[in-house]
Amino acid sequence: MAAISRRELWAAISAAWQRTGHASTDDIAAGLDTPAGPVDRTWLLLRLATWTAAELLVLTSGPAWALTDRGLDQHEQIRRTRLTDPQVWAAIAAEQPHRTPRGGLDLGAVTSRLGTPTPWLDLWADEAVHAGLLTRTNGGLLPGADGWRHVDDFIKRPPGRAGGAVA
Numbered sequence: 001m002a003a004i005s006r007r008e009l010w011a012a013i014s015a016a017w018q019r020t021g022h023a024s025t026d027d028i029a030a031g032l033d034t035p036a037g038p039v040d041r042t043w044l045l046l047r048l049a050t051w052t053a054a055e056l057l058v059l060t061s062g063p064a065w066a067l068t069d070r071g072l073d074q075h076e077q078i079r080r081t082r083l084t085d086p087q088v089w090a091a092i093a094a095e096q097p098h099r100t101p102r103g104g105l106d107l108g109a110v111t112s113r114l115g116t117p118t119p120w121l122d123l124w125a126d127e128a129v130h131a132g133l134l135t136r137t138n139g140g141l142l143p144g145a146d147g148w149r150h151v152d153d154f155i156k157r158p159p160g161r162a163g164g165a166v167a
Contacts, residue, residue, distance in 0.1 A: 011079075020064075025065070048065055
């Protein structure tokens with residue numbers, strides 16, 4: 001299973017919260033579950049409780065989670081921050097953990113998972129192509145050998161699924 005970055009967790013909370021004004025743990029977890037596997041619900045509850053103690057979230061009746069003003073500010077700050085390689089590779093590993101001979105990466109799923117504007121992921125992809133980590137094909141973008149090593153690294157050591165998170 002792949003790591004979960006702070007950006008991914010905020011994106012899942014925000015997406016669930018924007019739909020209804022509050023988000024259940026199951027709603028948030030559904031946004032984090034991937035083809036690589038489900039998010040560890042205990043890890044998620046601990047992270048949500050930690051963010052509640054930090055006054056980024058509040059637990060409402062239902063029970064459901066809501067962003068505080070401080071949480072909304074932090075989410076917006078993270079959303080405006082440039083993508084990092086570990087964040088993108090972790091999201092790719094979560095969405096496409098297995099090497100497939102045809103079809104490109106599902107950049108739409110990666111963009112949604114990261115809660116980032118599409119042009120930002122396109123910029124990151126252009127840089128990865130230039131660095132030789134991705135290859136453009138008729139089917140889209142595919143990781144090269146070094147790109148797959150990055151994906152494999154996140155599948156082998158899943159900090160977000162085992163108690164930590166990618167920056």
